[in-house]
Amino acid sequence: NAGVTQTPKFQVLKTGQSMTLQCAQDMNHEYMSWYRQDPGMGLRLIHYSVGAGITDQGEVPNGYNVSRSTTEDFPLRLLSAAPSQTSVYFCASSTGTQQPQHFGDGTRLSIL
């Protein structure tokens, strides 16, 4: 049972480049979310989804897009990377909005 799988684990981008962080879960979880972790600030919610075809913004959505075409996948897109988006990104999933979330191992993203 793989749980929540994030790819890649590490990535370096140049300012202005685009990329997609992948997140997949094999637990048939309806709820999925993306967080970013910055030093001294804990984790902050970027976007979340309560089911396929439904997404909503979290606390820090600017500069990021998401889509949820299947229950399993919840990719996070950076359309034009900025140095302020240098962070560690975590994807999480759960069976519902009132259940504990299972986290992936994170993606460390550096933008030069």
Next chain:
Amino acid sequence: AQTVTQSQPEMSVQEAETVTLSCTYDTSESNYYLFWYKQPPSRQMILVIRQEAYKQQNATENRFSVNFQKAAKSFSLKISDSQLGDTAMYFCAFMSLNQGGKLIFGQGTELSVKP
């Protein structure tokens, strides 16, 4: 808006001793969940313990227990018989039942267990 505050950026404890990590939160809601997550150097986020606000009894998971004071909006984590493997960053988190499962995290407490 809800906020979660962890006022201890760093703590240390000797192996086999007990340590308490503090967390306070601010909310106007009456129904919510509180969590403690552990993040070891491997970067994984691991759920340690969960408390439902409507339950008066404090949650316990093996060596981990909480002191939940709803009126004071306090949610501390006690680790008994500390082990070297407990060395990690610990995050307190709040989840409203009315806001789509969003987790609000504190800033974290870095715990070092010394041999």
